[in-house]
Amino acid sequence: MTPAEAVARIVAAIDPLDEAAARAAREHQDRLTKPRGALGSLEDVAVRLAGIAGTCPAPIPHPAAVAVFAADHGVHAQGVTPWPQEVTAQMVANFLAGGAVVNAFANQAGATVTVVDVGVAADLPPTPRLVNRKIAYGTADLSQGPAMTREQAERAIATGAEIAADLVRYGARCLIAGDMGIANTTASAALVSAFTGRDPELVTGRGAGIDDATLRHKIEVVRRGLEANGLPSEEVPAIEVVARVGGLEHAAIAGFILGAAAARVPVILDGVIAGAGALVAAGIAPRAIDYCLAGHRSAEPGHAATLEHLGLRPLVDLELRLGEGTGAVLAHPLVCAAARVMHEVATFDSAGVSEKE
Numbered sequence: 001m002t003p004a005e006a007v008a009r010i011v012a013a014i015d016p017l018d019e020a021a022a023r024a025a026r027e028h029q030d031r032l033t034k035p036r037g038a039l040g041s042l043e044d045v046a047v048r049l050a051g052i053a054g055t056c057p058a059p060i061p062h063p064a065a066v067a068v069f070a071a072d073h074g075v076h077a078q079g080v081t082p083w084p085q086e087v088t089a090q091m092v093a094n095f096l097a098g099g100a101v102v103n104a105f106a107n108q109a110g111a112t113v114t115v116v117d118v119g120v121a122a123d124l125p126p127t128p129r130l131v132n133r134k135i136a137y138g139t140a141d142l143s144q145g146p147a148m149t150r151e152q153a154e155r156a157i158a159t160g161a162e163i164a165a166d167l168v169r170y171g172a173r174c175l176i177a178g179d180m181g182i183a184n185t186t187a188s189a190a191l192v193s194a195f196t197g198r199d200p201e202l203v204t205g206r207g208a209g210i211d212d213a214t215l216r217h218k219i220e221v222v223r224r225g226l227e228a229n230g231l232p233s234e235e236v237p238a239i240e241v242v243a244r245v246g247g248l249e250h251a252a253i254a255g256f257i258l259g260a261a262a263a264r265v266p267v268i269l270d271g272v273i274a275g276a277g278a279l280v281a282a283g284i285a286p287r288a289i290d291y292c293l294a295g296h297r298s299a300e301p302g303h304a305a306t307l308e309h310l311g312l313r314p315l316v317d318l319e320l321r322l323g324e325g326t327g328a329v330l331a332h333p334l335v336c337a338a339a340r341v342m343h344e345v346a347t348f349d350s351a352g353v354s355e356k357e
């Protein structure tokens with residue numbers, strides 16, 4: 001099977017949400033011993049989970065599995081981040097040793113962390129929980145031309161979908177997409193600008209920390225990258241967009257979302273990098289976004305634009321700006337609580353509580 005055929009097969013496996021289960025969830029929610037709507041957007045989460053699972057109430061989406069997709073970026077050469085490129089590989093080692101923030105948050109949530117090398121610019125020593133699916137030693141510089149070939153993007157998408165399917169096979173009931181890739185907020189800004197049509201100035205942020213002069217330069221690099229790649233353009237398909245200005249981890253995250261949707265398992269999105277991956281997934285198969293929950297809103301300006309474009313409401317806003325899947329993992333207990341309400345809270349009838357007159 002070619003990578004393009006693999007992607008087409010995953011897309012064909014994505015069904016719409018189960019409307020009957022979602023309707024039953026909304027009706028049940030309204031019979032629980034609380035004023036209607038009192039759980040705010042958690043009620044929408046419970047309804048969405050029922051539509052995703054195709055049952056009411058939906059099973060509690062626990063345990064969660066985090067996949068951290070790691071890759072490097074040719075645009076690093078443009079001086080868009082003060083961090084050396086080697087930090088990507090060094091942080092992969094840190095994830096595997098259990099020493100990163102995502103590990104601490106995952107331990108708190110009872111989630112596993114799997115690291116997937118889709119494009120780190122170094123050979124990494126084999127270790128359990130490191131999945132070697134390297135497609136290239138980093139992308140080419142997107143400010144000069146296409147970051148990768150279409151075939152590489154398709155392979156990364158197919159890889160992400162396979163990882164999602166594997167994690168579900170091993171018992172995950174909720175998937176979380178994380179990222180690691182120095183300079184990937186530059187590629188994220190280019191993707192967000194390409195998909196939402198917003199000016200680079202509005203969607204480019206400080207990433208892992210830059211001063212005002214570097215931010216101005218980063219905006220110009222994003223602008224140059226879009227121009228060099230003929231974007232934005234309605235005519236360019238989403239796979240081609242991620243190939244031109246994205247990263248291998250963005251393409252893998254897009255595939256991971258498609259794979260979660262095909263498996264009817266919810267996927268919690270993290271910050272701007274996962275969000276940019278979701279824009280790619282939406283461009284390939286719009287209904288895949290119905291299987292996504294926005295874990296949080298990151299401080300990176302392109303993330304708010306992304307969530308608005310996708311019609312997703314973030315569960316928390318703690319001004320995080322880290323990535324790795326951290327904001328999504330933090331939101332996982334909230335998603336489980338929304339599901340648990342549907343199993344455990346009494347109805348007005350069962351508890352003998354009078355309804356309002």
Ligand SMILES: Cc1cc2ncn([C@H]3O[C@H](COP(=O)(O)O)[C@@H](O)[C@H]3O)c2cc1C
Pocket residue numbers: 080081082083087091179180181182183184185186206207208209322323324
């Ligand atoms: C030590 C360290 C740990 C991280 N964990 C996630 N990121 C985050 O920062 C990077 C993107 O920011 P930029 O585009 O400015 O390079 C990504 O690797 C992202 O996952 C980190 C960054 C650093 C430095």
Ligand SMILES: O=C(O)c1cccnc1
Pocket residue numbers: 185206207208270271272273274298299300303320321322323324
């Ligand atoms: O939104 C994110 O996930 C993010 C923001 C800044 C740096 N790294 C990641």
